[in-house]
Amino acid sequence: MGVALAALLIPALQGCQDSDADAQDKPSPTTAVTSTPTGQGSEAPSPTPTSTAVGDPCALVTQQEAEQLAGTPVKPGKSVDGTCTYVAPESGPTAQVEIFAGETGKNYYDAERQLGHNLKPLDDVGDEAYLEDGSVFLRVSEEWVSIRLVRGNPAAENDKPLTDLARTVATRL
Known part of the structure; x- marks a missing residue:
């Protein structure tokens, strides 16, 4: 079920990306690509470089x-x-x-x-x-x-x- 859900979400997420062709080929600077058990990549937010465990x-x-x-x-x-x-x-x-x-x-x-x-x-x-x-x-x-x-x-x-x-x-x- 998780793989089927991922298969449905990936095209939906791609539609939310910048329409520029170069931007569709590259993840955004605040996005990390992780591998799923099927080997397909999925996108998840990554911490900003200045993030701190304390927050503010x-x-x-x-x-x-x-x-x-x-x-x-x-x-x-x-x-x-x-x-x-x-x-x-x-x-x-x-x-x-x-x-x-x-x-x-x-x-x-x-x-x-x-x-x-x-x-x-x-x-x-x-x-x-x-x-x-x-x-x-x-x-x-x-x-x-x-x-x-x-x-x-x-x-x-x-x-x-x-x-x-x-x-x-x-x-x-």
Whole structure:
């Protein structure tokens, strides 16, 4: 019965695709082709490259936590492509808190490491964690999160608040 249903659905799904001849020959970028027991391909949605097990990266750090880290009020977080950004109002002191989750978090960590930045290992934060001036990187299972703070104060003053926030975020993964 499953094969008969698949045989009926495949032509119906093909009719929903772009009418361009080239588009009919190729799956869309958000479609994965999987093989059925009969060997015929079927299409199923695949995750986007910036997807994260957490979903919304703004759920990892609350606005109140971002304000505490920034030392000033911030606007509500804006979530875009695996990142969340909290910024201070234009009328206040300069401050910004950025959260990078999933692939974007890992990419940020990898870039900092490749640049030879001094990453200090942190104990008891997730499965793996590192601190550098203005940023903290952590991993729990396969999920990476990076938090970056932009603020006009000496970077060393931010080490403890970044470490404390990383511990909190690790419990949310």
